[in-house]
Amino acid sequence: MAAASALAVGLCTAVTAMAQEPTDARSSSTTWGLGLGVVSEQEPYAGIGRDNSPVPLLLFENQYIHLFGPQVEFKLPSLDISDSQQLNFGIVGKYDGSGYEEDDAPILNGMDKRKGGFWAGGKVEWSTDFADVSAEWLADASGNSNGQVVSLGLERTWRFGNRVLLTPYAGASWQDDKAVDYYFGVRDSEARIDRPAYAGESATNIEAGVRGVYMFDKHHSVLLGAEVTSLADEIKDSPLVDRSTTNSVFLGYIYRF
Known part of the structure; x- marks a missing residue:
């Protein structure tokens, strides 16, 4: 569920930026949006089926806050390096739906439940005309795993007319x-x-994917994303796992007020 949530958040950011004039994700204007999505995700546990779930979408964005789905970002002052380069900073909190119950698959029978949780940390993004580079550190604030995650990402967005955005991306995610x-x-x-x-x-883990947005007009948008994750040997070697990759697909609609 974590990968799919990240897909949805990235797609929503694209919608907000595309709909604003000028296209500045840190505009002083306020944006509201409501929608519904469907996520299909394959987890790595042996014998576990593909999970297909509806996802309600709530968007709120202004100069200080970006809220979408399971993630909220409190924006900090940015730093302009040049006319084409900017450093953006934020404090991030998100709900991660990872985990399982023992009846999810036969290999998990007799295992204690592993819970998802709320993660919090910081984020920095280097935005340029060519591409965006991001780094994020999160810690398990819920105390279930007491773990930490550091993620690095690289993406570039192509805009086709006033309706279509396409963003291929790649990244790496380190888990302690x-x-x-x-x-x-x-x-x-x-x-x-x-x-x-x-x-x-x-x-x-190594991740790669693509996000796409089609705006019918300034109110109605369709979101589509797909991501594949190559699992590290330390995860593949677990007796609970029988896959070397996981994948997720997200399809959604959002109405922007």
């Missing part, structure tokens, strides 16, 4: 040993013949 062990480790009390004990170690 606590996060990996919580979601992919097997405790001694959970071990069995076909599921030996496993202690997770820090891992770096």
Whole structure:
């Protein structure tokens, strides 16, 4: 669910920027929006089915706050490097729906429930005319895993007329040993013949995807995104996992007031 949430947030940012005149995501104007999306996601756990879920979409953006779906960003003052370069800073909080229950798949029978949680941290983005580079640090504020995640991303947006935005992107996401062990480790009390004990170690996943937006007019937009994640060996080696990649697809509609 985390990858799909990131897809939706990126798509919404594109809608907001495209609809503003001039196109400045940090405009002093206020934007409201409502919509509905559908996410289809394949998690890496052995035998687990593809998850298809509806996602309500709520957008609010002004000079200080960007809220969309499970993520909120409190914008900090930006730094203009030149006419074509800018550093943007923010404090970020998001809900991550990762985790599982023991009845989600046979391999998870007898495992303690792993919960999603609220993550918080900081973000910096280097915006240029050619591409945008971002870095984000998050810690598990809910205390379920007590883990940390550091993500780096590179993306470029192409605009076709006044209606279409297309953004290919790639990135890497490092998770510390606590996060990996919580979601992919097997405790001694959970071990069995076909599921030996496993202690997770820090891992770096590689991600790539594309986001697209089609605006019928200034109010109505369709959002589409797809992402593939290549899992690190430290996750693939878990006895709970039988996949080397995960993937997610997002389709949504939003009405901007």
